[in-house]
Amino acid sequence: MFKQILGNVNSNVPLVHAITNYVTVNDCANIILASGGSPIMADDIAEAGEITSICSALIINIGTLNERTIKSMITAGKKANVLKVPVILDPVGAGASALRNETIFTLLKEVNFAVIRGNISEIKFIASGSSNAQGVDASASDAVTVDSLDSVVALAQELSKATGAVIAITGATDIVADSEKAYIIKNGHPMMSRVTGTGCMLTAVIGSFVGANKAHVLEATATAVAAMGLCGELAYQRLCELDGGTNTFRMLLIDYMSKINADLLKDGAKIESR
Amino acid sequence: MFKQILGNVNSNVPLVHAITNYVTVNDCANIILASGGSPIMADDIAEAGEITSICSALIINIGTLNERTIKSMITAGKKANVLKVPVILDPVGAGASALRNETIFTLLKEVNFAVIRGNISEIKFIASGSSNAQGVDASASDAVTVDSLDSVVALAQELSKATGAVIAITGATDIVADSEKAYIIKNGHPMMSRVTGTGCMLTAVIGSFVGANKAHVLEATATAVAAMGLCGELAYQRLCELDGGTNTFRMLLIDYMSKINADLLKDGAKIESR
Amino acid sequence: MFKQILGNVNSNVPLVHAITNYVTVNDCANIILASGGSPIMADDIAEAGEITSICSALIINIGTLNERTIKSMITAGKKANVLKVPVILDPVGAGASALRNETIFTLLKEVNFAVIRGNISEIKFIASGSSNAQGVDASASDAVTVDSLDSVVALAQELSKATGAVIAITGATDIVADSEKAYIIKNGHPMMSRVTGTGCMLTAVIGSFVGANKAHVLEATATAVAAMGLCGELAYQRLCELDGGTNTFRMLLIDYMSKINADLLKDGAKIESR
Numbered sequence: 001m002f003k004q005i006l007g008n009v010n011s012n013v014p015l016v017h018a019i020t021n022y023v024t025v026n027d028c029a030n031i032i033l034a035s036g037g038s039p040i041m042a043d044d045i046a047e048a049g050e051i052t053s054i055c056s057a058l059i060i061n062i063g064t065l066n067e068r069t070i071k072s073m074i075t076a077g078k079k080a081n082v083l084k085v086p087v088i089l090d091p092v093g094a095g096a097s098a099l100r101n102e103t104i105f106t107l108l109k110e111v112n113f114a115v116i117r118g119n120i121s122e123i124k125f126i127a128s129g130s131s132n133a134q135g136v137d138a139s140a141s142d143a144v145t146v147d148s149l150d151s152v153v154a155l156a157q158e159l160s161k162a163t164g165a166v167i168a169i170t171g172a173t174d175i176v177a178d179s180e181k182a183y184i185i186k187n188g189h190p191m192m193s194r195v196t197g198t199g200c201m202l203t204a205v206i207g208s209f210v211g212a213n214k215a216h217v218l219e220a221t222a223t224a225v226a227a228m229g230l231c232g233e234l235a236y237q238r239l240c241e242l243d244g245g246t247n248t249f250r251m252l253l254i255d256y257m258s259k260i261n262a263d264l265l266k267d268g269a270k271i272e273s274r
Numbered sequence: 275m276f277k278q279i280l281g282n283v284n285s286n287v288p289l290v291h292a293i294t295n296y297v298t299v300n301d302c303a304n305i306i307l308a309s310g311g312s313p314i315m316a317d318d319i320a321e322a323g324e325i326t327s328i329c330s331a332l333i334i335n336i337g338t339l340n341e342r343t344i345k346s347m348i349t350a351g352k353k354a355n356v357l358k359v360p361v362i363l364d365p366v367g368a369g370a371s372a373l374r375n376e377t378i379f380t381l382l383k384e385v386n387f388a389v390i391r392g393n394i395s396e397i398k399f400i401a402s403g404s405s406n407a408q409g410v411d412a413s414a415s416d417a418v419t420v421d422s423l424d425s426v427v428a429l430a431q432e433l434s435k436a437t438g439a440v441i442a443i444t445g446a447t448d449i450v451a452d453s454e455k456a457y458i459i460k461n462g463h464p465m466m467s468r469v470t471g472t473g474c475m476l477t478a479v480i481g482s483f484v485g486a487n488k489a490h491v492l493e494a495t496a497t498a499v500a501a502m503g504l505c506g507e508l509a510y511q512r513l514c515e516l517d518g519g520t521n522t523f524r525m526l527l528i529d530y531m532s533k534i535n536a537d538l539l540k541d542g543a544k545i546e547s548r
Numbered sequence: 549m550f551k552q553i554l555g556n557v558n559s560n561v562p563l564v565h566a567i568t569n570y571v572t573v574n575d576c577a578n579i580i581l582a583s584g585g586s587p588i589m590a591d592d593i594a595e596a597g598e599i600t601s602i603c604s605a606l607i608i609n610i611g612t613l614n615e616r617t618i619k620s621m622i623t624a625g626k627k628a629n630v631l632k633v634p635v636i637l638d639p640v641g642a643g644a645s646a647l648r649n650e651t652i653f654t655l656l657k658e659v660n661f662a663v664i665r666g667n668i669s670e671i672k673f674i675a676s677g678s679s680n681a682q683g684v685d686a687s688a689s690d691a692v693t694v695d696s697l698d699s700v701v702a703l704a705q706e707l708s709k710a711t712g713a714v715i716a717i718t719g720a721t722d723i724v725a726d727s728e729k730a731y732i733i734k735n736g737h738p739m740m741s742r743v744t745g746t747g748c749m750l751t752a753v754i755g756s757f758v759g760a761n762k763a764h765v766l767e768a769t770a771t772a773v774a775a776m777g778l779c780g781e782l783a784y785q786r787l788c789e790l791d792g793g794t795n796t797f798r799m800l801l802i803d804y805m806s807k808i809n810a811d812l813l814k815d816g817a818k819i820e821s822r
Binding site for chain 1 (some may be wrong): 574646685796
C-alpha cells in the first residue's frame with residue numbers, strides 16, 4: 001500500500017489548503033512540501049472557498065480559532081464538500097473551552113469530513129461530549145493501553161460510522177479506522193511530544209496524502225500516520241548522534257519526511273490491520 | 275535556588291497561556307516545552323478568559339497587537355487576577371507607537387502583573403512615559419553600563435514598587451528586581467540579538483518558571499533570566515564547533531533550554547544579589 | 549556594486565517594517581536580521597502608518613491577506629510614499645483568487661512601489677491581468693527559458709515603465725529590471741522550492757538592502773537576489789555534507805545570509821547586465 005500511496009503523492013503534487021493555527025503554520029507548510037505536496041494558507045472568508053476550489057485537500061485546524069476564521073472554515077468546508085475535495089479536521093484542544101466545543105459541533109454539522117485526527121482526549125470529547133482534556137495535550141487518564149485498545153478501536157469505529165470520516169487517534173499507539181477496518185500503528189517516539197505541533201504536522205501530511213489518494217482515504221491516512229511515526233524514530237536516532245535537543249529534533253522530523261520513501265516505510269512501519 | 279525552581283517546573287509541568295505575537299509564537303511554544311512547561315495559545319475573546327482559568331500562568335506579549343487581541347489580553351488578564359494566575363507582560367516596542375503606549379498603560383491600569391520583562395528602553399518608557407526606543411530594539415543611548423547600573427536598579431525597584439510586579443530588564447547586563455531585592459545577571463551572548471524573539475522566548479520561559487513557582491516569583495524570574503543567558507552562551511560555544519550562522523544559533527538556543535538543569539545553572543550562572 | 553550595497557546595510561542597520569503573512573513571518577524576521585537589518589511587524593491600522601514613519605523600508609506581502617490587514621497595507625503604503633520610504637510588494641498568489649487580484653490592483657493604484665518581486669506567474673498576472681498560476685507557485689508553462697528570456701525581460705521593463713517600480717522576477721533564472729537596465733541572475737538551487745517562503749524571505753532581504761540604499765534601488769535589489777541565490781547554493785553544498793533534508797536546508801539558507809559578504813558575492817554571483 002505504501003508504494004501506491006506515496007507514488008500518487010509524488011505524481012500529483014497535491015495542492016493543500018490549510019486554515020490552521022498561527023503557532024505551527026510554518027512547520028505545517030514545510031512538512032506538506034517535504035511530504036510531496038504544495039501548501040497554501042488562506043483564511044479570509046472572501047477567498048477561503050475560492051482557494052479551496054483549486055486544491056486537492058482542505059485542512060481545518062482549530063488551534064487558534066477566532067470568530068473571523070471560524071466563518072471561513074465553514075465556508076471553505078462547504079465548498080470542499082460540493083467539489084468533493086476531502087476535508088481533514090484537527091480538533092485542537094477539543095474540550096478545553098466552550099468556543100472550541102461549539103465550533104467543533106458546528107463544523108461536524110455543517111461539513112462532511114474525510115478524516116478527523118486528534119489525540120485520544122480530543123476524539124473522546126467529540127464522541128461523547130466529554131473528556132479529561134487539559135489544554136491541548138491528551139490527559140494521562142485517557143491514555144491508550146493494551147487493556148483499553150479494543151475499546152478505543154470500537155470508539156473510533158463508532159465515531160467513523162456516525163460521521164462518515166476516517167478517525168485517526170494518535171499517541172503512543174495510533175489507531176486509524178473507518179467503520180469496517182482499523183489499523184493499529186506503533187511507530188513514533190516520546191520526544192515528539194516535546195515539540196509543538198507534531199499533531200498539526202501529521203494532520204498536514206494526512207492532507208497531502210489524502211489529497212493525492214482520494215479513493216483510498218483510510219490507507220492514505222494510515223500511511224501518513226506510520227510515516228510520521230517512523231520519521232520520529234529516525235529523527236531520534238540521528239538526534240542521539242548529534243547530541244541535540246528538542247529543536248534539532250523538530251528540524252530532523254521534517255527532514256525525514258522529505259526523505260521517506262516506500263522502502264523505508266516497508267522496513268520500518270509497525271502496522272497491523274484488524 | 276535553581277534546584278528548587280527547576281524541580282517545581284519538572285514536577286508541575288505548568289500549562290502556560292500566551293496571547294503573543296505571530297512573529298515568534300512557534301519559538302515561544304517550543305521553548306515553553308523545552309523548559310518543562312506546556313503551551314497553549316488562545317486569543318479570541320470568547321475563550322481567552324476560559325483558557326486562562328485552566329492555566330498556571332498567562333503571558334501577554336504586545337508584539338503584533340491589534341484591536342481584537344487587545345480586548346482579549348485585558349479579559350484574560352482580569353480573569354487571571356481573579357484566579358490568582360500570575361500574569362507576565364512583555365511590552366514589545368513600548369514607545370514605538372501611540373497604540374502600543376496606550377495599550378501598555380491600559381493593561382497596567384486594568385491588570386496586576388506578576389512580572390514585567392522588557393529591554394531597558396521599553397522599561398524606561400513604562401517608568402517615565404518616554405525613552406529613546408527605535409522599533410523593537412533597545413536604544414544604544416539607553417544601554418546599561420557600569421556607571422548607570424545603580425540608577426537602573428533603582429529604576430527597576432521604583433517601578434516594582436509602583437506596579438507590584440517583579441521587573442526584569444534584559445540586555446548585556448540583566449536586572450531582576452522587586453521593591454526589596456535585586457539580582458544582577460551577566461549571562462548571555464551578543465549573538466542573541468541577531469535572532470528574532472529571544473526576548474519573547476525569555477518571557478515565555480519566565481511564564482513557565484513562575485507558573486510552577488507562584489510563591490517565589492522573583493527567584494523564578496531570575497532563574498529564567500540566568501538560564502536563558504546561559505543557554506545563549508552554550509549555544510554560541512556549540513555554534514563555533516559547527517561553524518553555523520544565526521539560524522543554527524536559534525535552534526541551539528532552544529535545544530539548550532531543553533538540556534538545562536540545576537547543575538549546569540549552578541556552574542554557569544553569573545548572578546549576584548543586592 | 550556588492551561592496552557598496554552591503555556596506556550601506558551594515559552601517560545603516562535599516563529598520564524594516566513588514567506587513568506580511570503569518571506562514572513565513574518568523575523566517576522573514578530572522579533573514580532581515582541575518583542580512584544586517586532590523587525587523588518590525590505591525591499590522592493594526594492604528595499603528596501601521598506610524599511604525600512605517602520610523603522605518604527605512606516597508607514590505608507588503610499579501611500571502612495571508614485579510615480585510616483588516618489590507619486596509620493597514622494601504623494606509624502604511626501611502627504613509628511611506630509621503631515620507632519617501634521605499635515600499636516593496638510581494639504579490640503572493642496573484643491570480644489565485646479574486647480577493648488577491650483586486651487587492652493587488654488597489655495597492656498598485658493607491659501606492660507607488662519601489663520594487664515588485666514575484667515569480668513569473670505572479671508578475672505576468674500583474675502585467676496582463678492573467679496567468680497560468682495555480683496556488684502560490686509559478687506554473688510550469690510560465691517558466692523562463694532560453695527562448696523566452698528576451699520576452700520576459702521586455703515584460704519586466706514594460707511593467708517597470710508602467711509602475712515606476714523595479715521588477716524582480718525570480719525562479720531558476722532571475723530578472724531584475726527597471727525601464728532602462730536589466731540584470732540576469734543565475735544563482736540559486738532547486739532545493740529552494742522545497743522550503744516554504746524562500747520568495748517571501750528574498751522580498752524581506754530586498755527590503756533590508758533597498759532600505760539602506762534608497763538611491764540605488766535597482767542595484768540593491770539585484771544584489772539581494774544574487775545573495776539569496778548564492779546562499780541557496782552554499783546551503784545546498786553544506787546540506788550534502790550533513791546529509792540533511794529540507795528543514796536543515798531552510799536553516800542553512802538563513803545561516804548563509806548571516807555570513808554573506810562582498811567577497812563571497814564577487815566570487816559567486818552569476819550576474820550579467822543588459
